[in-house]
Amino acid sequence: xxxxxxxxxxxxxSTSADRFEGAxxxxxxxxxxIIVREILNATNDDLILxxxxxxxxxxxxxxxxxxxxxxxxxxxxxxxxxxVAGAEAMYKxxxxxxxxxxxxxEPKFVSFAGDGASYDIGFQWISGCFERGHNxxxxxxxxxxxxxxxxxxSSSTPIGSSTTTAPAGRVSYGEKQNKKDMLAIMAAHGAPYxxxxxxxxWKDMIKKIQHGFAVEGPVFINAMSACTTExxxxxxxxxxxxxxxxxxxxxxxxxxxxGTKLNITYRPKNVIPVKDYLGAQGRFKHLFKPExxxxxxxxxxxxxxxxxxxxxxxxxxx
Amino acid sequence: MIxxxxxxxxxxxxxxxxxxxxxxxxxxxxxxxxxxxxxxxxASVADWRIEKPVFNKDYCIDCQFCWIYxxxxxxxxxxxxxxxxxxxxxxxxxxxxxVCPTNxxxxxxxxxxxxxxxxxxxxxxxxxxxx
Ligand SMILES: Cc1ncc(C[n+]2csc(CCOP(=O)(O)OP(=O)(O)O)c2C)c(N)n1
Ligand code: SF4
Ligand code: SF4
Ligand code: SF4
Ligand SMILES: [Mg+2]
Numbered sequence: 001x002x003x004x005x006x007x008x009x010x011x012x013x014s015t016s017a018d019r020f021e022g023a024x025x026x027x028x029x030x031x032x033x034i035i036v037r038e039i040l041n042a043t044n045d046d047l048i049l050x051x052x053x054x055x056x057x058x059x060x061x062x063x064x065x066x067x068x069x070x071x072x073x074x075x076x077x078x079x080x081x082x083x084v085a086g087a088e089a090m091y092k093x094x095x096x097x098x099x100x101x102x103x104x105x106e107p108k109f110v111s112f113a114g115d116g117a118s119y120d121i122g123f124q125w126i127s128g129c130f131e132r133g134h135n136x137x138x139x140x141x142x143x144x145x146x147x148x149x150x151x152x153x154s155s156s157t158p159i160g161s162s163t164t165t166a167p168a169g170r171v172s173y174g175e176k177q178n179k180k181d182m183l184a185i186m187a188a189h190g191a192p193y194x195x196x197x198x199x200x201x202w203k204d205m206i207k208k209i210q211h212g213f214a215v216e217g218p219v220f221i222n223a224m225s226a227c228t229t230e231x232x233x234x235x236x237x238x239x240x241x242x243x244x245x246x247x248x249x250x251x252x253x254x255x256x257x258x259g260t261k262l263n264i265t266y267r268p269k270n271v272i273p274v275k276d277y278l279g280a281q282g283r284f285k286h287l288f289k290p291e292x293x294x295x296x297x298x299x300x301x302x303x304x305x306x307x308x309x310x311x312x313x314x315x316x317x318x
Numbered sequence: 319m320i321x322x323x324x325x326x327x328x329x330x331x332x333x334x335x336x337x338x339x340x341x342x343x344x345x346x347x348x349x350x351x352x353x354x355x356x357x358x359x360x361a362s363v364a365d366w367r368i369e370k371p372v373f374n375k376d377y378c379i380d381c382q383f384c385w386i387y388x389x390x391x392x393x394x395x396x397x398x399x400x401x402x403x404x405x406x407x408x409x410x411x412x413x414x415x416x417v418c419p420t421n422x423x424x425x426x427x428x429x430x431x432x433x434x435x436x437x438x439x440x441x442x443x444x445x446x447x448x449x
Pocket of ligand 5: 114116144145147
């Protein structure tokens with residue numbers, strides 16, 4: 001086993017040498033890169049990475065530039081997970097045959113993909129990787145929309161959000177379906193570790209990522225990625241919006257070990273109303289019209305029920 | 319290679335992040351890396367900015383909030399100290415200013431053309447926070 005990087009506090013963490021580079025073309029204030037930096041900096045091991053089509057991939061590999069100081073592959077929208085799983089399978093085979101050039105180095109295999117690429121279009125590929133038990137980490141950069149193609153709804157888009165394919169207007173309050181519970185689905189694969197993370201809670205993030213790197217088998221990480229362009233807030237507010245999301249429990253931070261054991265990893269001291277989170281973003285603006293009050297009420301009710309459920313699961317230890 | 323258009327290079331051509339080998343990239347700081355012309359590190363997005371952050375080290379407590387939350391690897395921290403801003407890669411999002419906890423802030427946004435010394439000379443005083 002390679003040694004885990006010691007990160008006692010933020011000062012120590014800030015001595016990391018980033019392996020993700022600037023002058024990429026992500027929007028100013030994009031949370032995708034904050035998440036990627038936190039994850040890559042959580043280890044000093046070699047990295048074998050993939051990115052499925054989406055903002056992260058499109059903005060970090062524009063000819064003639066790369067923004068990655070690591071082995072990196074892109075194939076298509078749907079198959080970043082299998083690309084990295086293939087590399088991992090090859091690594092294992094070479095190791096077994098004693099043909100690794102640097103056998104003492106144990107690379108980490110990470111696949112980055114958007115919610116569109118994970119919840120929808122790449123879902124069967126991810127499911128296959130997890131069923132086969134590859135030693136990989138799949139990270140969803142969850143901005144709840146197909147951002148790179150202009151804001152179409154995905155099965156991660158939450159209820160009431162206005163998207164280009166589910167626009168709010170005179171007859172509609174926007175997205176009608178509720179967000180798919182991917183963590184539950186991936187836990188049901190019996191994965192050794194699945195977790196939800198948020199970039200504003202960097203310590204919780206590092207702990208989970210390091211745990212994910214340490215376990216044997218497929219790891220699923222759902223990372224909340226506040227999108228200034230599609231969620232419609234000012235770029236400077238990315239961290240403030242993320243705080244509203246975790247403190248309103250819209251994005252509860254928790255982990256599920258070995259498919260069953262659930263732990264809540266962040267309990268806000270003051271839980272804030274869901275409408276404070278929704279009201280800070282243009283995509284939910286229309287929900288504050290009197291005729292849409294029932295959607296606001298439903299939002300709060302769903303968040304409360306989910307939090308109740310998570311607490312009961314944690315208590316029961318199942 | 320960089321001078322060739324995307325449809326001009328041969329199939330199987332390689333573009334590398336570095337010119338030559340880097341022994342242990344995770345422990346090699348940016349200033350010690352042999353970046354190639356194909357690494358976006360050698361490019362600039364300075365012209366994206368309308369406003370730029372200016373750093374005033376007099377008030378900085380080296381908390382590193384700006385370092386961790388900068389999306390663009392543009393806060394330069396060395397030996398646990400905040401040293402300055404990388405103006406080639408900063409896109410002017412102002413996240414660093416928002417997360418800076420000091421009073422007055424150690425980072426503030428100014429018009430891109432503002433002279434840095436002038437910005438520092440006119441730095442605001444400590445604000446009395448209303449209860
Ligand atoms: C098979 C296929 N279908 C559609 C597209 C077009 N496409 C490119 S990126 C993208 C949206 C990606 O959304 P998501 O995965 O959520 O990532 P984000 O851009 O939001 O980070 C789409 C639809 C494609 N490249 N390939
Ligand atoms: S559209 Fe959203 S996810 Fe895509 S680069 Fe911009 S801020 Fe990031
Ligand atoms: S303005 Fe944005 S890109 Fe520039 S240093 Fe601050 S956080 Fe980084
Ligand atoms: S956030 Fe402010 S106080 Fe903290 S290191 Fe950056 S400039 Fe210094
Ligand atoms: Mg998306």
